[in-house]
Amino acid sequence: MARHPHEAAERTGPPEVHLSDREVMQDLAEKYDAACPKFWLAVAVAGGLFALGVLAFVIRALDVGLSDSSRNEYGYYAAAFAFLIVTATTAPLAAIAFRWTKNHWRRPFSRAAELFSLVGILAVLAFIPMLIVLPGIDLNGDGVLELGKDRRTIWFSAPIGAPIWWDMAGLIGVVVCGLALLWVSARPDMAQIAQVSNGLRARVMGRLACGWQGTVRDWNVQKGQMAILGAFYFMLLVWVHTLISLDFALSLIPGWRDSIFAAHHVLTGIQASAGLLIVVLFLMKKVGGYDRYIGVDPFWSFAKVLLGVTLLWGYFWFSEFMTFWYGRDETEQTVIKLLMVESYRTAFLLNLFFSFFIPFVLLLWNGVRKSVLGPTVAGASVIIGAFFMMVRLYVPAFNIKDVGAESIAEFEAAHGGTAAQLLPVLPGPLDVLMVVGMMAGAAFIFLLGTRLIPIMSAWEMKEGLMYVLYRPFMKGKYLVLGKPE
Amino acid sequence: MAKTGVLGLYSDANYAAEAGDGLQRMGISDNDYDFLTGAPYPEGAFGEKESSHRLYVFPFVGALCGLTAGILLTSMTQMAYPLVTGGKPILSLPPMAIVTYEGTMLGAILFTVLGIIFESRLPRPSLGLYDDRITEGYVGVLVECEPEEVDRVEQVLTQAGAEDIKRGKV
Known part of the structure; x- marks a missing residue:
């Protein structure tokens, strides 16, 4: 039994646990039906910025073209795309993982996490230009892969369609899996909305619910479906992180060999998506009107996970760094100079500061972890950190023309002892618009998604209420949580 | 009746x-x-x-199909175009694993989606x-x-x- 959080109650208020199914259903249906003007303003702003981003991309494409030779013009686009993958596409993992571990505190944000699957559609579309500008493997087209002449990739034996079709197939697989997961999870709520709504919404929801009745078998099959799809989402998402990080960053920088880079990329995704969900939870509580369902518990629990992942992030980065630093090989030194200490020093320091120092220093303290604002600030920090990490990885990778070289250390030094291909690339106005547009596009799709599917899972909240109550015990009141299995 | x-x-x-x-x-x-x-x-x-379902069979079948396709694709490609890369054997397992893993996953997901449709008894024309x-x-x-x-x-x-x-x- 956990002690009733009196202190937290004064600051944040515990979630209400004495609600009936009817109250939950009516309340959530009302919130779902009525979107305030602020919401539509946010949709309009996100949509407008998204449109500007698309326009900026079109101008850039018309200006410089869209091919391997103009790849250096799309470094920030690639960084924004990778940022989309590490945040939005990774977010459904939280719903999957905490549902597996049967955590009650995940209930308020499970659906929000799954709704990010919709952003996967944008990721697939945004991936097409990335594939077009990606150089081939056999650079000189002689049918033989040779070191120093051709590009080094994981597509060692160049199977049919590598890497373009395999990369795209992987991403589409993740998106299909995520959308299927969202549909399976939201089906009971869609059926219930169809029952309590009228008009077009009732018809659409009724169609999407596909005859959901809520029989014992329906629930059992749904549980199995979510478990299987969740497992595959996890397995394929890790793979997509690996493909994107290796094909669009590591293999474009000649001589860069790093065995834990892909794993670090995945970890950054887990960290950033956790941060994203904490921020979304905060907005749901403070702006969305879901305060009565969200106590301090999800923030407190998520903060512990975030602290663990942050420590792991620091360890991964240091492991990466020290191998290169101790190696003292000329290529390794040049890679460190490029990605960390010289060309992209500012982005690297911001990355380290926001991804590690800020969340670590904040979440070290129990008082901060056990609050609503503390984890939210830490969450926002890791999102910013992840963005700068993507900038310092993908912008330099896309700026290298001579991807078939044996090592970047061989590039002819030009300006101040640094090769031209290794100099930092600062974003222009179009780059800024493309980056902002990509993020705004994700927000736009997510916000519109909440009008289609409720952002809070009614059936999971109702299920949770069956297993939770406050009971007096001696002189205190304690939270009693049940577990169905 | x-x-x-x-x-x-x-x-x-x-x-x-x-x-x-x-x-x-x-x-x-x-x-x-x-x-x-x-x-x-x-x-x-x-x-x-106890309600039973055969949902777990679908991903296994799909994974098996994907795995088989992946192995066949990689091995046949490499046999058809025998390029020695980096002094490694023609049929090297690590690069084959990349394609077979993805093929396995895609096959499993595809069949899981089919399994969802089947086990949910879809389409259900009426409630x-x-x-x-x-x-x-x-x-x-x-x-x-x-x-x-x-x-x-x-x-x-x-x-x-x-x-x-x-x-x-x-």
């Missing part, structure tokens, strides 16, 4: 469980009645039979016998019975504490 559906509605889940017991005593097969709820109850809470109150916390006991059994079934459901009873197509 087509079977008739009878739906008993209970505000208390315990009464719904008692209705299940009453139906069993009456001789209604546990395949012919079900419990409708707005949220998942723990397995066995109503004393219902069947239902009541809005189930979304508000009521528990429905849905019985499929012969027309001549309807009165007796209704009596059992009422005796267990049903607040309302509906008839219709299942």
